[in-house]
Amino acid sequence: MDLSFSAEHEAFRKEVRGWIAEALPPDLRQKAELDSQFSHDDTMTWHKLLHAQGWVAPGWPEKFGGPGFDATKRFILTEELELAGTPTLSPFGLSMVGPAIMQFGTPEQQERFLPKILSGEEVWCQGYSEPDAGSDLASLRCKAEDDGDHFVVNGQKTWTTYAQYADWIFCLVRTDANVKKQAGISFLLIDMKTEGVEAVPMLTIGNQPAFADTFFENARVPKANVVGQINAGWTVAKALLGHERTLLAFVGSSRRNLRRIKRIAAETSVGGQRLLDQPAWRGRIARLEIELEALRMANYRTLARAQLGKAPGPESSILKLRGTEIYQQTYELAMDLMGHDALSWFNEPGVIPDHEQWVGPQYCYQRAATIYGGSNEIQKNIIAKWILGLPSK
């Protein structure tokens, strides 16, 4: 057992840090230092810079234009980007549909879609959830009916993150209603410009239009856009979940928030004493920092296994669960430290300090972290059954 990174990996960390310091444009740097709230355009600017550096898809194999990094380099790159507070790239193309097309797509699909995911020319969104199909995703009803070399799609997807910016959507659609529900689903790529497709953004409790309702009305989609076999979409979706199980637990983001927490505690005084010097606050900060440290070590254990090419150990299954909880707690503590300032909602500069502006809205919005990507309750069901071996009937 050994905690240190190899010289090669340490050198890589330095390289990444140096590159970020140089490549991040001044306006983005300012936002990164303040609160890491970026517009869609900011994010795409950063996407393109990372692409030019060859680092936009650290997990992709070289064959498809990735850098061919080992697990540790992938981890270091992500950790440094998170720590620096750079824009978080949309996962839908790079981490979801991209890998699905690599594994299940035809050579034509690979050639058509992968380069534009890498370059950022085409932006993707994910159309899984429906009003009546959330955790019980397999009960989805949005249907694609056979019409020669096309499907005709009718139905509704919901909570579609950033659909309003997307060029393409990957959907799970019902192609056979007469079989067991998992067996009648296909994985379909749909151009958002298709006639009959409409995305209607919704405001979240964090006051951002972060997701949309997406409606399909007689939208005609070429059959050539099915990934994998028709009616085998569930297999594709399940494999994709495997890709989604990244090595990440928001550790970098939570560490960045810890930095912000300490800054707020240092810059807020009550009765002439900094909150950072008050034992009760110090204790709360320390306890959260210790939980984060434990998460970081669990994350390292997972990473060390991946580096050796081993299957993830039991500790990896706790990362999403714990990582999302701790991430939420970082916003909660930041908000608590702010006192009255936490009550401010999108006011003019000067009402509260600039670096506090987004804490309240993020505290609200990030309640989502334990809901999306398989809610934490669903994660617990999975661990209870597959890792603890508890009876299910």
Place this chain on the structure above:
Amino acid sequence: MDFDLSSDQKMLRDTVASFVKKQSTVERFRKLREEGKGWEADVWAHMGELGWLSIPFPEDVGGFGASFVEVYLLLEQLGTTLVPEPYIPSVVLAGMAISKGGNAGQHDKFLTPMIEGQTSLAFAHAERGNRHEAGVVATTATKSGGTWSLSGQKVFVLNGHRADRLVVSANTPDGVGLFVVDGSGPGVTRQTVRTIDEQGAAIIGLDGAKVDDDRRLGEPGEATVALIEHVLDYGAAAAIAEGLGVCHTMLEMTKAHLKEREQFGRPIGIFQALQHRAVDMFVELELLRSMAMLAAMSVDSEDVHERRRALSAAKVKLTTSGRFIAQQAIQLHGGIGITDEHDIGLFFKRQLVLDKLFGDDVHHVQRFTDLPDFAERT
């Protein structure tokens, strides 16, 4: 970065695992508890023969020269069945104090017989008024001629009631010093106290106990305080390792119970409220394991601040994760978990003891926030 074990480490772990399964099950602990025996000298001697008592000491003092990771592996296994032999007080505390603070003559005289399993040791630092502080000592040591005279009281000294020799901290005119005192020497009284886990400890009275100067470990003063703090950190890393084994068994027992116990015509493990509770226990166990590894890898560090940070964080986790697991283990067992007859309570109580030793949760949160870079570090 590497969390894998070497083949030697795996062998050690497997040997200890097989020992606890075959030679020291919970039934053995229960029997010793009923007979009021504590631990057994022949088992201790056997551990000496196997080389287990030499693990963390450098080769030049007759040790095996391994890292603390090996101690962690061993103690985790011993924790799984509550093996009562005094590994922590004798090897980890007093042993490390003598190994690090003593000279060659003292190694020969005090460490070697313990490594061979012929004697056992104890570390007598805790007092009513010092909780877990390394530098706060009311016991006094005054010197006349070549002889020291020690007076004061030490509390909850693990293995203090049985140890052949005690490593005692006492305040000299030059600061805190450490002295090797014979357990049954003149001026030493030992009152056995029952502890919640029934492993026992002692209150040691020192009433002008005479100690020759060649039994002083190193120079009294700052260096000795630093050594005491380091020894307490070794103790913390050891408690976390054993606690991990204790918690592991509690989760295993709970899982088995959830599968076996039936109510409403079904195994209770089918109820989602209990499944999710068991998952929460599992999450805490994996976090505790991660921190136990961090503690084992950091406790030898010469960088005092890194060591304090890692050990304090890990010790806090032993309390937060360990108590959660222990309390939920009882809850999920139902009424049977409250009986003395069921083993789960034995583990519950041992966890509590480990959690209280070598700095409790509040002590370590305080030490963590006292680190010089606390304000900036993320």
